[in-house]
Each structure stands twice: as structure tokens, then as C-alpha cells.
Amino acid sequence: MEASVISRSSSQFNVPKIGLGWRDLRSVSGGKYGKDKLFSRKPNKLSFENQLTSRRNSGFRVTSKAAQAEPIPKSKSNSKSKSHHRVRLFAGLPVDAVSGTVVNNFRAISPGLKAMKLLGLEGVELPIWWGVVENESMGKYEWEGYLTVAEMVRKAGLKLHVTFCFHASGQPKIPLPEWVTDIGKAKSNIFYKDRAEKPYRGCLSLAVDDLPVLNGKTAVQVYQDFCESFKSAFSAYIGSTITGITMGLGPDGEL
Numbered sequence: 001m002e003a004s005v006i007s008r009s010s011s012q013f014n015v016p017k018i019g020l021g022w023r024d025l026r027s028v029s030g031g032k033y034g035k036d037k038l039f040s041r042k043p044n045k046l047s048f049e050n051q052l053t054s055r056r057n058s059g060f061r062v063t064s065k066a067a068q069a070e071p072i073p074k075s076k077s078n079s080k081s082k083s084h085h086r087v088r089l090f091a092g093l094p095v096d097a098v099s100g101t102v103v104n105n106f107r108a109i110s111p112g113l114k115a116m117k118l119l120g121l122e123g124v125e126l127p128i129w130w131g132v133v134e135n136e137s138m139g140k141y142e143w144e145g146y147l148t149v150a151e152m153v154r155k156a157g158l159k160l161h162v163t164f165c166f167h168a169s170g171q172p173k174i175p176l177p178e179w180v181t182d183i184g185k186a187k188s189n190i191f192y193k194d195r196a197e198k199p200y201r202g203c204l205s206l207a208v209d210d211l212p213v214l215n216g217k218t219a220v221q222v223y224q225d226f227c228e229s230f231k232s233a234f235s236a237y238i239g240s241t242i243t244g245i246t247m248g249l250g251p252d253g254e255l
Contacts (some may be wrong), residue, residue, distance in 0.1 A: 098145035123159030
């Protein structure tokens with residue numbers, strides 16, 4: 001069905017003859033239009049009569065033509081649109097992919113990345129643990145293992161999403177940084193507590209976000225320093241290989 005608007009001095013609809021025939025239609029509301037015809041039948045044409053003469057000077061005519069089976073040429077914009085809106089799949093790397101400076105299961109991860117590329121995946125997701133990077137002391141960051149993974153992903157031609165995990169993991173066991181745990185032994189209020197006042201040592205309480213309880217710094221300041229260190233260490237990958245960063249707070253990263 002093709003519809004077109006054409007500038008003319010009259011208003012009429014042109015439709016193809018379909019063999020059923022048109023009949024004159026008169027008013028059904030108590031002779032509102034009298035004996036005037038609202039529509040009249042003409043060969044291959046349906047015209048507005050008398051009651052629509054006031055619209056004939058509108059300067060427009062809408063025509064309706066029969067649909068024709070014509071091939072629609074493919075436009076470049078369609079292909080670009082499909083490419084732009086395609087589903088981008090990411091696979092998760094092992095939770096304990098890195099331990100300190102060591103990449104666990106290196107020989108398995110490397111060919112696995114190549115296989116993901118062949119399967120058409122966009123990239124992989126890598127959890128980066130606070131307890132692995134800043135474990136020994138505040139402000140001392142160890143990025144070597146994660147940098148190795150980022151380089152492996154780059155060479156495989158994949159993208160990388162990273163998640164900063166500022167919480168512990170039960171399985172595999174990845175605790176909070178040792179220096180945070182030590183502070184918590186003396187200041188258990190930095191952790192959430194249950195009704196029995198037993199602290200949950202898997203993450204910091206949101207109540208200490210703005211309290212200088214971590215060697216004179218607030219939790220937010222410590223998180224910010226961590227992010228700044230990451231930005232500096234991974235500057236060669238951010239925006240090219242690394243295309244997404246997520247913050248994971250709360251007992252299991254849900255905040």
C-alpha cells in the first residue's frame with residue numbers, strides 16, 4: 001500500500017476498482033444532509049460530494065494505490081542498524097582467575113579466550129578482588145596478575161568488562177584485605193551485625209562510608225584510591241580493551 005500527499009485544488013480518494021460496486025450513501029441521522037450525496041460511485045474512483053466542497057480548497061489530495069510486488073532494495077542503513085543492535089555476549093572468567101601475581105589455570109584460559117572469539121562472543125567479564133589487589137597494606141596495590149589477563153584478552157581480540165569486588169567470597173575463599181580485617185578486630189562496628197551482635201566480616205557496612213575508620217580514611221576514600229590506581233595501571237587498556245567497569249559493594253556485590 002503506497003500513500004502519497006499531492007498538492008492539488010481538490011480533495012478526493014482514488015482506489016482501484018474491486019468489482020463490488022459502490023452505492024450512494026445518504027445521511028442516517030434524521031436527514032442532516034438532506035438529499036445531498038455524501039459519496040458517489042464513479043469508475044475506479046470514490047469522490048467526496050457536496051458536503052466536502054468546503055475542503056476542496058485545502059490544497060491537498062491523498063491518493064491510495066494498489067500494492068505492487070516490487071523488490072525492496074537493501075539499504076546500507078538497515079545493515080548498520082542490525083549490526084548496531086546485535087546482542088553482545090560476554091562470558092564470565094573464573095572467580096579466582098587471579099591469586100596475587102599469579103594467573104590461575106593460565107593454560108586453560110588462554111585457549112578458552114580464542115575459542116570464545118571463534119564463537120562470536122564480544123568479550124569476557126573479570127572480577128577484580130579488593131582482597132587480592134590491596135591485601136597487605138592500605139595503598140599497596142598488586143595489579144600484575146590482572147594486567148596479565150587484560151593482555152591475554154587484548155591479544156585474543158575480545159573486550160573486557162571488569163567488576164571491582166569490595167567484598168569477600170565464600171567459595172572460592174577470598175577474604176577482605178588483611179589490614180581491613182585487622183582493623184575490624186578492634187572496631188567490629190565497621191561490619192554489619194546480626195541480631196546477636198555477631199559481625200559479618202565479608203564486607204564493610206555502608207554506615208562507615210563517610211567515617212574515617214580505616215587508618216584515618218573513610219571507606220569511600222579507600223575505594224576512590226583503589227579506582228585511581230586501577231586507572232593508572234590499566235590506562236593502555238581503558239577505552240579499547242576494557243569497555244565496562246562495575247562496582248560491587250554489599251555482602252555479595254549486589255549494591
